Amino acid sequence: MRLALWTALRGLRARAGVLAITVLAVALATATALTVPLVTRQIERGAQDAAQVFDxxxxxxxxxxxxxxxxxxxxxxxxxxxxxxxxxxxxxxxxxxxxxxxxxxxxxxxxxxxxxxxxxxxxxxxxxxxxxxxxxxxxxxxxxxxxxxxxxxxxxxxxxxxxxxxxxxxxxxxxxxxxxxxxxxxxxxxxxxxxxxxxxxxxxxxxxxxxxxxxxxxxxxxxxxxxxxxxxxxxxxxxxxxxxxxxxxxxxxxxxFPGQVFAGARDVLAQGQAAYAGLSLLVLGIAALTVWLGVHSATVERQKTVALLRALGAGRSTVFGLVLGETLITVTLGVGLGLALAVLLSGVGGTLLGDRLGFTLAPPQLTWTLAVRALALIPLGLLAALPPAIGAVRVSPLRHL
Known part of the structure; x- marks a missing residue:
């Protein structure tokens, strides 16, 4: 397992350009999925706070x-x-x-x-x-x-x-x-x-x-x-x-009743968020496809490395772990960057909207419900990496030595 992890890190370092593009794609997909819901919740909280002083x-x-x-x-x-x-x-x-x-x-x-x-x-x-x-x-x-x-x-x-x-x-x-x-x-x-x-x-x-x-x-x-x-x-x-x-x-x-008005507005926003959630899933799917393309191209490039590992006695599980390890590192970096980017964008967007609306919006709150939506990209990315990983395991080392 250590060998697979070490090799994965060396491989990612050698393909820094491809890694950066893939991480950026995952980060943008994550931020896209989270920014609007975060800003919407800021507006809801700010509007309700402003109406609390009367019935x-x-x-x-x-x-x-x-x-x-x-x-x-x-x-x-x-x-x-x-x-x-x-x-x-x-x-x-x-x-x-x-x-x-x-x-x-x-x-x-x-x-x-x-x-x-x-x-x-x-x-x-x-x-x-x-x-x-x-x-x-x-x-x-x-x-x-x-x-x-x-x-x-x-x-x-x-x-x-x-x-x-x-x-x-x-x-x-x-x-x-x-x-x-x-x-x-x-x-x-x-x-x-x-x-x-x-x-x-x-x-x-x-x-x-x-x-x-x-x-x-x-x-x-x-x-x-x-x-x-x-x-x-x-x-x-x-x-x-x-x-x-x-x-x-x-x-x-x-x-x-202010609460009833806010509840009606929340229902309308919920319908819009449902449509946005569908779009978010599409964006996350595109990110997963980007991960698959990155893993597939990397698999083609690393065929000689895999063959050498197999010739040195590395088992199929090591090769399999190598592919999934690279994918896990790439997607985790992208999701982490995306979460930070979503909080940053929603904070800036909340400030601009607050100035426009005339009241201060509370800082964005990243709830577990929203975080899970982004973290779901990690298993989705690993799923996208399965075909290249299985293909790498099945390739005979003699073909590339």
Missing amino acids: LLIAAPGSATQALTSSLFYLDTPTGNISEKLYEELRDSPGTRRAVPIGLGDNHLGFPIVGTNAAFFDQRLRPKDPPYFRLAQGQIFSGEHQIVAGARAARESNLKLGSTFKGAHGLEERETEEERGSAQHNEAYTVVGILAPTGGPVDRALLTPIETIWEVHGQDTPATRQVTAVLYAADQLAGVYVTAQRVNAGREAMAV
Whole structure:
């Protein structure tokens, strides 16, 4: 066995070019099979973490997914507005722990200006936990046109305590100076606080009292005031379902359970992942074929070496082990490199997607389920090496001496 291993290592060293190509092919196949599932799981975890601080989202009727992506992640156009009266009814209902208004419609350099109230900063993952949002500098707003900036919005907009700026109408930054000037509001905002990073979408937000949004958009009377959505939490779980039923029984608004939206999105992703898994198997099969071609060409090249080993007394098992040993080393190197490459690519991809989506994605987690998918290439490669190994055993040493 030692002789076979020693010979296999010497043979691989002599064919370093072929070895590198085969290892690279196996590594790329492994990374292809794992990168998308790893990134998908990062997105799922990041999205769920961002929605943990409230139980229910109340928004105008329409797409539940659109309501969530607009009012929670600030990535889409809202489904509409609901009246201040409905918000106050939710706030004052028995069993309500917290009802937080959200008002959208303006931006600064592409960062959303979000109207809300002081209850926003009292949101908690669990009732006994400390507030989810913490100030890194300054204080919570206490008057109109004051801003508490999210960590990323402050950093990328170069906002500091005392900084002033004018908001622009719309949810996206205008492309030209003329467009920005025509969309800009007259009233200036002043930064009074900066939040500590959370890794969530609020890092991109510029938070101001909801009264500011009403004033800027001319909603001067209670009858005209509107909010984009309400983040709702109840004292008891039963209260959440009662409120959802009451809201959905009317026509003005809809109640959205974030968990249900994520579950639906997960089902869609699962269907896509099933198709991707089939493609991954095809890619792994191509990698196995590459291994077979490498082993076959190496077998042809090593015929004189095999004949010499047999003439020196090496048994058929040694020759058989030589071929399988080279294959095992090659595929193991490729799979190991592929696993590292998959984690690296998914980490980079997660960072880029997180910047695009507006929340930080957790580092990729390589689970055993995914690892086994890649490790399965090792026995698959050995299976591909069986025909050349059997052929090497059957060849008479006298033909090549």
